[in-house]
Amino acid sequence: MSMKKLLTCPKCGTSYDVRLGRISCGKCGSPLLPKPPDTLRAGGGPGVWVWSDSLATGVFEKRVSLYEGMTPLIRAHNLERILGAKEVLLKDESRNPTGTFIDRGAATVVTAALNLNVMRLVTASLGDLGISVATYARRAGIRCKVLIPATAPPVKTYQTLALADSVEFVEDYERAVHKAERYGSKAGSMPVTARNPYLIDGYRTLALELLNEVREGDAVVLVPVGDGALAWATCQILSKFTHGVRVIGVRASSTSPLLKDVAVRKPLLMDLLRDALASTGGFILEVSENDVIDAAKTLAGAEGLLIEPTGVTAVAALLKYSGEFSSPSKVVAVITGGPARDPAVLSIIAESKGLREVQRVGFTKMKILEVVAMQGPIHPYATWKILTSRYGLKISLRSIYQHFNELLSMGLVEVVESSGERRRRLFKITEKGVEYIRR
Numbered sequence: 001m002s003m004k005k006l007l008t009c010p011k012c013g014t015s016y017d018v019r020l021g022r023i024s025c026g027k028c029g030s031p032l033l034p035k036p037p038d039t040l041r042a043g044g045g046p047g048v049w050v051w052s053d054s055l056a057t058g059v060f061e062k063r064v065s066l067y068e069g070m071t072p073l074i075r076a077h078n079l080e081r082i083l084g085a086k087e088v089l090l091k092d093e094s095r096n097p098t099g100t101f102i103d104r105g106a107a108t109v110v111t112a113a114l115n116l117n118v119m120r121l122v123t124a125s126l127g128d129l130g131i132s133v134a135t136y137a138r139r140a141g142i143r144c145k146v147l148i149p150a151t152a153p154p155v156k157t158y159q160t161l162a163l164a165d166s167v168e169f170v171e172d173y174e175r176a177v178h179k180a181e182r183y184g185s186k187a188g189s190m191p192v193t194a195r196n197p198y199l200i201d202g203y204r205t206l207a208l209e210l211l212n213e214v215r216e217g218d219a220v221v222l223v224p225v226g227d228g229a230l231a232w233a234t235c236q237i238l239s240k241f242t243h244g245v246r247v248i249g250v251r252a253s254s255t256s257p258l259l260k261d262v263a264v265r266k267p268l269l270m271d272l273l274r275d276a277l278a279s280t281g282g283f284i285l286e287v288s289e290n291d292v293i294d295a296a297k298t299l300a301g302a303e304g305l306l307i308e309p310t311g312v313t314a315v316a317a318l319l320k321y322s323g324e325f326s327s328p329s330k331v332v333a334v335i336t337g338g339p340a341r342d343p344a345v346l347s348i349i350a351e352s353k354g355l356r357e358v359q360r361v362g363f364t365k366m367k368i369l370e371v372v373a374m375q376g377p378i379h380p381y382a383t384w385k386i387l388t389s390r391y392g393l394k395i396s397l398r399s400i401y402q403h404f405n406e407l408l409s410m411g412l413v414e415v416v417e418s419s420g421e422r423r424r425r426l427f428k429i430t431e432k433g434v435e436y437i438r439r
């Protein structure tokens with residue numbers, strides 16, 4: 001079955017055969033995008049090629065793979081408990097060969113290059129894209145040049161130097177993209193930036209893997225925005241093949257060193273992305289550097305997933321805006337990458353204070369609930385006395401009140417007024433609270 005696969009222009013609508021190797025429109029110059037797939041048949045693999053019938057690059061015969069994709073979707077029971085959420089699932093892209101979702105796109109773009117007789121790939125990177133494309137280019141025996149800001153973290157720079165054929169240091173990411181597109185337009189070369197449709201093609205496999213989980217019912221999928229390509233690709237698949245799934249993009253608002261990988265100032269696909277998110281009923285949420293660091297600590301403390309902060313922006317949004325996701329039956333947060341390896345970053349995550357705080361939130365609330373269940377209706381002061389004397393908890397009365405307020409807003413306890421002269425707010429456990437303890 002050889003169906004013609006197309007790339008289309010989002011501005012003027014012109015379509016091009018995938019085998020032409022075009023990355024921008026010949027009529028209006030706009031970047032091209034892969035057309036939505038007609039079929040959802042999963043095939044033989046390996047890696048993203050399980051979806052070859054649904055991919056534009058599936059027409060190519062020689063295929064490159066390092067067994068990327070098919071990453072686990074992990075049920076996060078402890079996060080559910082902390083958030084009082086129904087079902088939280090983590091799509092863990094850190095399991096990919098180079099530790100990020102980008103490997104999905106590297107497999108498809110390098111495959112396209114191999115079949116189109118491209119001699120050299122030129123990529124602009126903040127770190128991860130260059131590492132991934134250079135890795136797959138090695139596999140295919142194609143040369144790869146990486147343009148990377150001189151300020152990229154050393155751990156990423158050394159990986160890039162070890163893998164790429166040539167590395168050029170530039171001032172900033174914008175300059176890198178500009179140069180990559182210029183060098184890459186030469187005969188025999190291809191630029192690989194977030195605007196390359198052969199790269200975006202592979203990114204769509206992440207959403208294809210989610211379909212079985214989210215096809216029915218009201219689910220929210222949180223995807224980091226970064227340069228916009230992954231979030232756009234996710235919207236295209238989920239808006240076509242599901243009902244009632246909202247895709248929410250998460251942007252890191254900081255441009256501080258730790259978030260350089262994700263805090264892209266002007267995402268390359270921003271205009272298209274806003275429309276794509278809106279078509280699913282979704283929108284963009286912002287998180288700060290502190291939110292992201294907290295999320296990395298919480299993920300390590302609660303679920304044992306030690307991920308670098310740049311990979312957890314979706315989890316940060318989940319923690320920060322959890323109140324807004326309490327209604328859907330499922331929330332999927334995409335962990336884009338990668339295992340935390342940088343000693344400087346690890347020292348921040350490992351800072352013991354953060355970990356202990358995270359664990360205490362879960363533990364203290366659970367103990368309060370247990371006391372309320374056994375002794376209630378009960379006043380926060382009496383609860384505090386029990387917790388400090390019986391469990392030896394070192395906690396202020398003030399934070400006990402705070403915990404009660406949070407438990408109240410989570411619907412796990414309710415207020416009853418005491419009778420008698422002095423009216424006091426007492427708390428008793430709700431049915432939901434009882435369920436929570438039993439879990």
Ligand SMILES: [Zn+2]
Nearest residue numbers: 009012025028
């Ligand atoms: Zn056009």
